[in-house]
Amino acid sequence: MSYHFNTIEAKWQKYWAEHQTFKAKNNSDKPKYYVLDMFPYPSGAGLHVGHPLGYIASDIYARYKRHKGFNVLHPQGYDSFGLPAEQYAIQTGQHPAITTETNIKTYRRQLDQIGFSFDWSREVRTSDPNYYKWTQWIFIQLFESWYNNDTNQAEHMDTLISKFSSEGNAFVNAVCDDNILAFTAQDWARFSSIEQQEILLKYRLTYLAETEVNWCPALGTVLANDEIVNGVSERGGHPVIRKKMTQWSMRISAYAERLLQGLETIDWTDALKESQRNWIGKSVGASVTFNVNSHDEVIEVFTTRPDTIFGVSFMTLAPEHDLVSKITTADQKTEVEAYIQATAKRSERDRMADVKTISGVCTGAYAEHPFTKEPIPIWIGDYVLAGYGTGAVMSVPCGDQRDYDFATHFNIPIPNIFEGVDISEAAFDDKANTIITNSDFLNGMNYKKATKRAIYELEQLGQGEGKTNYRLRDAVFSRQRYWGEPFPAYYVNGMPQMINKEHLPIRLPEVEKYLPTEEGEPPLGRADVWAWCTKTNTVVTNDNINNKTVFPLELNTMPGWAGSSWYFFRYMEEAMRDEVFASEEALSYWENVDLYIGGSEHATGHLLYSRFWVKFMHDRGFVNVDEPFKKLINQGMILGTSAFVYREEGTNRFLSKGLIANTKVQPIHSDVAFVNASDELDIDAFKTWRDEFKDAEFILEKGVYKVGREVEKMSKSKYNVVNPDAICEQYGADSLRLYEMFLGPLEQAKPWNTAGITGVHGFLKKLWKLYVGDNGLNVNDAQPTKDNLKTLHKTIKKVEEDIENFSFNTSVSTFMIAVNELTAQKCTSKVILEPLLIVLSPYAPHIAEELWSSLGNDESISIATFPKFEAQHLVESSKNYPISFNGKTRFTLELPLDMNKEEIEKTVMAHEKTIAQLQGRTPKKVIVVPGKIVNIVG
DSSP states (O other): OOOOHHHHHHHHHHHHHHHTTTOOOTTOSSOEEEEEEOOOOOOTTOOOTTTHHHHHHHHHHHHHHHHTTOEEEOBOOBOOOSHHHHHHHHHHOOOHHHHHHHHHHHHHHHHHHTTOOOBGGGOOBTTSHHHHHHHHHHHHHHHTEEEETTTTEEEEHHHHHHHHHHHTTTTOOEEOOSOOOOOOHHHHHHSOHHHHHHHHHTTBSEEEEEEEEEEETTTTEEEOGGGEETTEETTTOOBOEEEEEEEEEEOGGGGHHHHHHHGGGSBOOHHHHHHHHHHHOEEEEEEEEEEETTSSOEEEEEESOGGGGGGOOEEEEOTTOTTHHHHOOGGGHHHHHHHHHHHTTSOHHHHHHOOSOOOOEEEEEEEEOTTTOOEEEEEEOTTSOTTSTTSEEEEOTTTOHHHHHHHHHTTOOOOOOSTTOOHHHHTTOTTOOBOSOOOTTTTTOBHHHHHHHHHHHHHHHTSEEEEEEESOOOEEOOBSSSSSOBOSEEEETTEEEEOOGGGOOOOOOOOSOSSOOTTSOOGGGGOSSOEEETTTTEEEOGGGOOSSSEEEBOOOBOOTHHHHTTHHHHTTOSSOOSSOSSOHHHHHHHOSEEEEEEOGGGTTTHHHHHHHHHHHHHHTTSOSOSOSEEEEEEOOOEEEEEEEEEEETTSSEEEOGGGOTTSOEEEEEEOGGGBOTTOBBOHHHHHHHSGGGTTOEEEOBTTBOBOEEEEEEOOGGGTOOOOHHHHHHHTOHHHHHHHHHHTSOTTSOEEOOGGGHHHHHHHHHHHHHHHEETTEEOOBOOOOOHHHHHHHHHHHHHHHHHHHTTOHHHHHHHHHHHHHHHHHTTOOBHHHHHHHHHHHTTTSHHHHHHHHHHTTOOSOGGGSOOOOOOGGGGSOOEEEEEEEETTEEEEEEEEETTOOHHHHHHHHHHSHHHHHHHTTOOOSEEEEETTTEEEEEO
16 A cells, blocks of 8 residues: 555545644643744745744644643634735735735645644634724723833823822823923813823823834835835835824833843743844933023933043934924035935934944034033934934044044044043043043042942033933834724824724725825825714714714724734634633633744844733733743744856856856846756746746757756745645645754754655655555554664654754654664554654654554544653663674674673673684683673684
């Protein structure tokens, strides 16, 4: 009987679906374990072989935990809002919901054919109104909350309003906007409703504010920093500029310290934690204010080294700083405006990364030094960011390399605050422990004491105070696009109002086109039915807007990270009920994710935002945990082997790889589908691929065209993707699963080579033959031998250790060794071969199910108990001694390990092979090393 893997895999995938084999139950008597993958965006291209890597690893672990007696939740869904579907809609006019549904069907088919043990009964889609209803509800809760520094948590706005009503805001210790004036309870009572709302908006955890954003004109939307690569949009490579827009923002900065401290409680890699620490960027120092000469304005800066204040020789503002337009002199106005316009074309990420370029313009204005009262020139430079800190720095050339380079480039005088010391040699010593000033009240102190003294003196002047600062900025939460969650907000007299929970979801309206309007409004500005009626509590046509009972709705939509910041809680709800995002019972039982697997590229995006949302939801009592993911593993990347053809420059001639040595050529990616295992190009297929190549001339070597090869990221743009459908068709899903694990450690990047899969496929065929012969099943009730038991139990031990340590690649080698040994031992014992299938099952579930069933088991192997390792079978009771004569081994002899030297010598000397070897001679001596060797010296 042959191994018909396609038939076997289809059979068991159907069985699992019909019997809902992997459907999890809440409140089981078993211990719970929640395994989760970062859910995919369903792109039109479907999966390539790089995508399933993390899914296979998590599936192995989920199946293993079921075998170990756990109630496992292993769900899957789709992050189905996003720009790609919208861009396709813009190009084709097809509604994003249609393409998204089509793409999801492709993904589901591909995921099922790889044999994942997902509980599909709990599937979520972020674009499903029944799901985003709860995303909208969470947004409303954020709007109705403020952060109380005294209790160190978020609270409902009612508690803040109560404080305002009874005592004003003088003693309110909140995370809020900076520009808030003090008021009394009597003032609060006198404020109009609009005035009160404006004040409350400055305290809310989600709020409207004019913000510097990354605006992509081609995509018509704001992009987050992690959506920009090398100054252009990651999606499509379009230019990005900086501009001010009124946006919804999330006050994630309120949670900066708790996000830092929470990292100490979770099992994440050090590299991932460090990424978040750096992004949060905690700094302890001082806030210092400089008065601006001839103006009523002040410049606030934050510095970690207030002891260096006597080294300040100029100030630098971000080009976008609000003061620039107010303080720039008439002489400098033209140059400053030109510089600001040029800077707007550079992303924040580029400006932060660029340490070589020195650029800036003087505003012509001067600030006053708090102590010396000397005038300090005020410059603007794009290395200062408006959104980081205060958007201004006090520049100390003798203490900072970049400030020094800036000063010397623009010939700004550098005060010699070192007495008798050459500044060029003394500057930039980060480890210096002495103050860099000759001031009477700081001279001679170490920098810690000097810092305290400087802060004290600044406080006495009313121009500074000690402060802890964070690099983490509030997160922009608006996108000027169509395919995203609508905000549950309408506007009365310009102030946002939330729609009550019972009227959610607010569904996306129909629009004629998915582009911004001619007036620059987001695509929802094209909707004809997009107004809120407060009488009927329904969405009505815009013609009804009267600003009395019918009001305009928000035109922006939420960003992609909205739905992904809480989806793991929705999976917990077994019944997926509409009246709750997840029941108290479900939240109490599952708590949070035990194992989360996904890409490291989400370290400062999704992973940070979801931690923020969970901490907020915990503060408000909606969930009972304040961290979403206990353990997190970043899978590495499977790289593709690209193929290159070589076009001679200025011609349409293509030279084979071996002919390009002395010719200028342009390497061009070829689709790997046109190249065979010998690196030979299918020229006809290549010519018909694109019109520009149809008349190309190919210069061959030895009658064939050889391509070049290079390992790169697997990507459609590099034409090096391998479709898992083809692999499953040719080799089977079990071969794919084993091969992806066999490629190397889970966390590392590794190249894909389709030719390599034949090795693991051959192993599965050998495994099949161990159980099934030409005449049927080879397994019987024979008693296992010591060798049989030893092979089984060392395999159990090694695989269990590997899975617990996520070392899946070494398990595959262990399986191969076990099958080779059992084949050589001619093992047919059911006592050995049945538990071996359970150990193998997490890795190759289809073949394991088929053979398990063949052995007479009625239930799925997925619920079988993982075999217990018994150490006694690995304890050696005998030793196969090499018997040597004058140092040369002539034969081996197995003897009990508990024999002493005399017994070993007596047994060896009496053996017939020894007698034959000696031929009647008496040896000079017999050397016996128990447990190692016997050497007879003749």
